[in-house]
Amino acid sequence: MTSTFQYLPDTDQDQKEMLSFLNLSSIEDLFSDMPESIRLQGELAIPKAMPEPVLWKKMKGMARRNAELPLFLGAGTYDHFIPSVVGHMISRSEFYTAYTPYQPEISQGELQAIFEFQTMVCELTGMDVANSSMYDGFTALAEAASLAIAHTKRTKVVVSRAVHPESRAILQTVAAGPDYAVEEAALSTDITDLEALTKQVDSQTAAVIVQYPNFFGSIEDLQEIKKIAAAQGALLIVSANPLALGLLQAPGKLGADIVVGDMQPLGIPMAFGGPHCGYFAVTKSLMRKVPGRIVGQTTDADGNRGFVLTLQAREQHIRRDKAMSNICSNQALNALASAVCMSALGKTGLREMAVLNLEKADYACRLLQQKSFPILNESPFFNEFVVQLPKPVTDVQNALIDAGFIGGFDLGPDYGEPNRMLIAVTEQRTKEEIDAFIQTLEGIVR
Numbered sequence: 001m002t003s004t005f006q007y008l009p010d011t012d013q014d015q016k017e018m019l020s021f022l023n024l025s026s027i028e029d030l031f032s033d034m035p036e037s038i039r040l041q042g043e044l045a046i047p048k049a050m051p052e053p054v055l056w057k058k059m060k061g062m063a064r065r066n067a068e069l070p071l072f073l074g075a076g077t078y079d080h081f082i083p084s085v086v087g088h089m090i091s092r093s094e095f096y097t098a099y100t101p102y103q104p105e106i107s108q109g110e111l112q113a114i115f116e117f118q119t120m121v122c123e124l125t126g127m128d129v130a131n132s133s134m135y136d137g138f139t140a141l142a143e144a145a146s147l148a149i150a151h152t153k154r155t156k157v158v159v160s161r162a163v164h165p166e167s168r169a170i171l172q173t174v175a176a177g178p179d180y181a182v183e184e185a186a187l188s189t190d191i192t193d194l195e196a197l198t199k200q201v202d203s204q205t206a207a208v209i210v211q212y213p214n215f216f217g218s219i220e221d222l223q224e225i226k227k228i229a230a231a232q233g234a235l236l237i238v239s240a241n242p243l244a245l246g247l248l249q250a251p252g253k254l255g256a257d258i259v260v261g262d263m264q265p266l267g268i269p270m271a272f273g274g275p276h277c278g279y280f281a282v283t284k285s286l287m288r289k290v291p292g293r294i295v296g297q298t299t300d301a302d303g304n305r306g307f308v309l310t311l312q313a314r315e316q317h318i319r320r321d322k323a324m325s326n327i328c329s330n331q332a333l334n335a336l337a338s339a340v341c342m343s344a345l346g347k348t349g350l351r352e353m354a355v356l357n358l359e360k361a362d363y364a365c366r367l368l369q370q371k372s373f374p375i376l377n378e379s380p381f382f383n384e385f386v387v388q389l390p391k392p393v394t395d396v397q398n399a400l401i402d403a404g405f406i407g408g409f410d411l412g413p414d415y416g417e418p419n420r421m422l423i424a425v426t427e428q429r430t431k432e433e434i435d436a437f438i439q440t441l442e443g444i445v446r
Helices: 012-021 027-031 052-064 084-090 108-125 137-152 165-175 194-200 222-231 284-289 332-370 393-402 431-445
Strands: 156-160 181-185 205-212 235-240 258-262 278-282 295-299 305-309 384-388 420-424
Touching (some): 012 027, 108 305, 137 165, 137 205, 156 165, 156 194, 205 222, 222 235, 332 384, 393 420
Parallel strands (some): 156 181, 205 235, 235 258
Antiparallel strands (some): 295 305
16 A cells, blocks of 8 residues: 655654664753754744645645746846756656766766766856856855965955845855955946956955846946956956856956856746856866866777766865865756756857847836836846836835736845845746836836
């Protein structure tokens, strides 16, 4: 008889037998090494357990209440088209059960998938070498800063305030370990202030970090920023949207030393903000300092094409005192999703998708300007832009939800400027949805 339960919990008798084997009298004894001051006092504030069939009915009922509203919220996670083949490929058991491919003789499929991912990342970014993926774009940026500090043996990095606020927050956290300084570069409206940056970058600057397009959707002048960094011997780290690179010049062609980012726009659903997949690409001179894993192509004894983990010493993953990074895994399944998505779209499809983002965002922007909404982007932008509202963004967001739309991101908490909304318009939005959104927005604020 097949059980109707997916999970078999321990019975009271099971627990007694395990505790007896361990010579313990209670489950609390398992935590005796933890100080009382850091242990949970009381019960978790969660509902009581219920039988699994009852829980399934409850969850299905909640799911039926979900509505797919037109989405104009981006800020790091975006609503993009995902070819149907992506779901079919990543659902194959040989991929979704795969983990660390240390044994190449039984992991050729996984290794080749990662190798193809690395190759496509290099083509998009214009860099020489890419690793097999990072947890997400935010932590990849922090890893890039740590690499720059270790490589240059300097004491600080300078990061633009136009870099995603969560990236900057993680960077501050990671910097506390190696104890290097993180200085934030001022803005000139919607892009990095190059004059102020020139004064800020000095002989102790390991790297200058910018985002491309930046958090406001605007395009930074990477060539000029490279000149500023290079004048002081600092590296240029660029956090780039991979979809935008289907249209914009590759950072590697503009002087970037390290390019990182998040593959979510290519084949990874939004879910509830994760999981994502970061990428990490460098120039050849830095390839032996890349965190995580790199897959290389080789030939076997019979001359057949094969794939192996390469360049990295095992200490990177198993000897913490010798490691250059604290990352010891990768998002292989999501990396595969992105690789399949890029393969399905092809070079032409990827560019067309990027152009649609640009044109639809431009259409929405022009329509808002016609209705006298101030647009704060002075530089060219990709698929996001900032609009000034006459009311608090939170109030507008709530009213938009009631009207059947998910509005943009409130910039107030992170940048201190009230009533500014960051609006994202992707290829998924139709002209009818854009027109209706702006008409509704106008009605709410007027």
